[in-house]
Amino acid sequence: MQCTFRLYYLFHMNQAEKIMILNLSRNEMSCCAKLKELCQFLSNSQIISLDLSDNRINCDGVYYLAQVLQSTKISSLNLANNEISTNGVQHLVLKLPGSQLKSLDLSHNLITDESIECLCGNLAYTKYADLNLRGNKIGRQAVDHLCKNVAEINVQFDLPNDDFSHHIDLCKYPGCVIEIYQTSFEKGIDYFNKFVCDKTDITKVYIRSSCKNGLPFFRDLAKIVSNINISEIEMGEYSRIPYSVFANIAQLKCNGTGSWFSPVVLNRVLIELKFQNIKKNCFQDLAKLCLNNIMYLDLSHIDLEEDKFIFFAQALKNNTMDQNKNNYLISLNLSNNKLGAKSAKLLAEVLPYNIPSLTYIDLNGNKIGYSGFKSLMEVVDKTSLCWLSLGDNNIEDQLQESIELSPYIVPRKDDETPVAFQVRYLFRQLVSMNTCSGELEFTIPTTDSNPPVNITHYPKLLKIYSAFENDVKYLNVQVYDNYYMKSKRHDRRLLEKIEKFGNEIEKRFLSFINSISNQTKLEQAFGYDSFVVLVRECERLELNECVESLLLHRVLYYVDDDEEILHPFIYRMMHKYSMPLYCKQIEPNKRKQIIAYYKNHPEIEEAEALIDLLASMSTEEN
DSSP states (O other), X not given: OHHHHHHHHHHHSTXXXXXXXXXXXXXXXXXXXXXXXXXXXXXXXXXXXXXXXXXXXXXXXHHHHHHHHTTSOOOEEEOOSSOOOHXXXXXXXXXXXXXXXXXXXXXXXXXXXXXXXXXXXXXXXXXXXXXXXXXXXXXXXXXXXXXXXXXXXXXXXXXXXXXXXXXXXXXXXXXXXXXXXXXXHHHHHHHHHHHHTTOSEEEEEEEOOOOTTOHHHHHHHHHHGGGSEEEEEEEOTTXXXXXXXXXXXXXXXXXXXXXXXXXXXXXXXXXXXEEESOOGGGGGGGGGOOOTTEEEEEOTTSOOBHHHHHHHHHHHHHTOOOTTSOOOOOEEEOOXXXXXXXXXXXXXXXXXXXXXXOOEEEOTTSBOHHHHHHHXXXXXXXXXXXXXXXOSSSOGGGOSSOOOOTTEEOOOGGGOOXXXXXXXXXXXXXXXXXXXXXXXXXXXXXXXXXXXXXXXXXXXXXHHHHHTGGGHHHHHHHHHHHHHHHHOOOOHHHHHHHHHHHHTHHHHHHHXXXXXXXXXXXXXXXXXTHHXXXXXXXXXXXXXXXXXXXXXXXXXXXXXXXXXXXXXXXXXXXXXXXXXXSXXXXXXXXXXXXXXXXXXXXXXXXXXXXXXXHHHHHHHHO
């Protein structure tokens, strides 16, 4: 009666057709008649998210829902904690192609291995981003089959309750999710090695083990997965594993765990470290936090107040970074806490001296006020900061002019463009990922680049890397952040590819420019005369190896229709780098021919200087 009344009210309320999110969880919707009525409503609705969890819905109820699925706009459907078995799954998957569904939660139902065959045959043709089958009786072989037949799934394993032959408890599509509970360490490492280490990608690992003797297991585990791309590890409240053990992963979330703050220096890059639910008696441990080799540090939404921020400020002071240490920290998220003007002042005191690689700070949703804003503005020009998020901080009312606070772009004197901006822009325009090889390579920029790109930007990018020869990692994290801002997904392998490209950037450029097909494309993009401009810019920037290599391509520098005379600047460079201007044995009159040509074409830049050079060479020869 209660559910019927609610549905009647829902279906007849004013503007019901404008509802986009509908939560009918725990509404005793097991009755098929009620589901039929609901399905009629769904067909003409704007609903994109529907929650029918905890309703004891069985396969018959799912049948009615499946019939209208393709005619709705539903992209997220939650059917968790119901009584759906294999027949119900079959009803659903037959209607998945052509539907708008991107997320389907079937966790904690009655689904078994028999359902997997049907899933494999249909999921590849849908728009899925997320399929949750947690809490179903799905065996390891069935999940292996699902992984092999559905795009983007790699491997999925769970190690629950010390029973490694147990059915898989968690299956999350796409990717691999591993849950580690009370692990039997002698048995666990062998199991993990046998079934996981031949895989290359793991989406997420949950660690909820509270065993005090677990550290040896996790140290061995860290060695085993060193070649596996683990996107994320989340340590639960009772975990007792120092994060330094997992320095090879992309993202680490510490959710209420008690031993996050290891002073151990990380040997590999931890791309993101995020803290959640810090206990009140643990905030003082923030002072022990080691920032070495961490790129993104997220301390948002942890109730960080003025008196607690002191401990984190101490960590910043303790982690003085110089060129002898690894500088990776590029982003600091302090948003949605309770920080005031005092905290902003403390932050301003340490920024110019302790974190030279830091480019972005998110302080959105705090209480720093105009006073805190002034403290930060007094020091930003002494830092590498490019952006700040300062919205919702009670700043706007006291500003004398309208300023964009989220993001706030740090102004620079004399319109100086920060290196971070330069390398991001140049890399985005001149480098791309080869979809076949999976490697980064130089490319031809598009014609619609804004601001416009010209051929001199290639040596400018090389020069930036040359200037930062002892701190290339600073440039690499800037490039990585450029990719991350688009995908919002961390990828340790991408960082490794960027580092490899940065270490070989000049070699990669010369390989790119030596390609005849690339030369043709560059000529089409920038014009034939641009190759001389390229050599000139490389010479100006003292990229000597590039100049010598470019001079070998004589066909790029002809100025006459017969393709016999090179540009004066090219002859001058060949002379400077002790390269023959022509072959005297084969072309005994070439010098006179060049002089005669440029006497007839004095309008060509540096023609007179070349005539003088050739005349002096003749005198030397005599």
